[in-house]
Amino acid sequence: MSRNGRGTLGETWGLIRAVAGAMGVTLRNLFRKPVTVHYPDVIRPYPDRFRGLLALTYDPQTGEENCIGCRLCEYICPPQVIKVEMLKAEKRNYAKSFFLELYACEFCELCVQVCPTDAIIMMKSFDLATDDRRELLLDKDRLHQLGLEFPPSWATGERLRAMQAPASKGKEKVVPKEPSE
Numbered sequence: 001m002s003r004n005g006r007g008t009l010g011e012t013w014g015l016i017r018a019v020a021g022a023m024g025v026t027l028r029n030l031f032r033k034p035v036t037v038h039y040p041d042v043i044r045p046y047p048d049r050f051r052g053l054l055a056l057t058y059d060p061q062t063g064e065e066n067c068i069g070c071r072l073c074e075y076i077c078p079p080q081v082i083k084v085e086m087l088k089a090e091k092r093n094y095a096k097s098f099f100l101e102l103y104a105c106e107f108c109e110l111c112v113q114v115c116p117t118d119a120i121i122m123m124k125s126f127d128l129a130t131d132d133r134r135e136l137l138l139d140k141d142r143l144h145q146l147g148l149e150f151p152p153s154w155a156t157g158e159r160l161r162a163m164q165a166p167a168s169k170g171k172e173k174v175v176p177k178e179p180s181e
């Protein structure tokens, strides 16, 4: 047999082995339980510390908005996607307007961490897909609505700060429990 003939035979054999190997992988996976789900018909449970959509909260006791318009979230936000205008009132302050550009959010959770009234939190969902970016510019009403629509994640400003604060002298540090504990 010529050198050229041996080369062609070797290539053919290599091709057969590659196809057989690929078919083997296909066959093995054909009978495996799928790892994907038919979202959104099937929604996987999210972890309790999931960093999802941002939302504003109401006080469950009084029904009042928790946001006092202090703008701390605006100052801390690295990509500067939050804009708050404060409304001064007699007993307490409010957010006159609150805008959050969710399309540019980094989901760093810093706004949640600094909020003194647990007014801004993250939800256990990311279900806000759209082909229109303008829908991801969230105003105050939309942010409050999201807070009622989805289950909240564990983190609040108070919990995150307590977790990260150094223990004070002579006192045992009180760390808030993780949801799974």
Ligand code: SF4
Pocket: 054, 076, 077, 078, 079, 080, 081, 082, 100, 104, 105, 106, 107, 108, 109, 110, 111, 112
């Ligand atoms: S999660 Fe981070 S990037 Fe997103 S709004 Fe809050 S501070 Fe800004």
Ligand code: SF4
Pocket: 066, 067, 068, 069, 070, 071, 072, 073, 074, 084, 095, 114, 115, 116, 117, 118, 119, 120
């Ligand atoms: S969400 Fe919290 S940090 Fe942001 S303005 Fe309102 S009270 Fe202040």
